[in-house]
Amino acid sequence: MEANTVRQMTTPWSGACGLTTGLMVTEVYQDVWTGKLRLSMGMPVQVNTPPLVVYQLQFDHIFGYRVLEGAETLDFMADEDDSDSDIQIYLVTPSRFLIWFHQQSQGVYLDEDIQHYRIASWDYCVDVLAGQVPQILHQQV
Secondary structure, three states, rough: OOOOOOOOOEEEOHHOOOOOOOOOOEEEEEOOOOOOEEEEEEOOOOOOOOOOEEEEOOOOOOOEEEEEEOOOHHHHHOOOOOOOOOOOOEEEEOOOOHHHHHHHHHOOOOOOOOOEEEEOOOEEEEEEEEOOOOOOEEEEO
């Protein structure tokens, strides 16, 4: 880690309390027209069968997101604090992703209350910059 690098801290998001853990990201869907982002979280049922979606996170006002896959995810998160493995949704503060976003947008959104949410699973890590708390949509099993 470089001397001038911002040390990020992950805090479990309180809205995730009681959610099923150990799930995988099964779908990332962005509706560009409405500005919504939906992440589906599910569990494998059988080999060669799509995972069963347990719940979805819907972000209604996003500024940006990124998806990291596989081993890169572990390397990317390694310099952060030790997080509780039973939690999959975190708030990241301070956020290098949010700092980068403000630099790229030349500070246009500095007055916005933007939060950095991290959704971590064993297969993917999704970082979302959002202006509103996500909704949790439970699926009927």
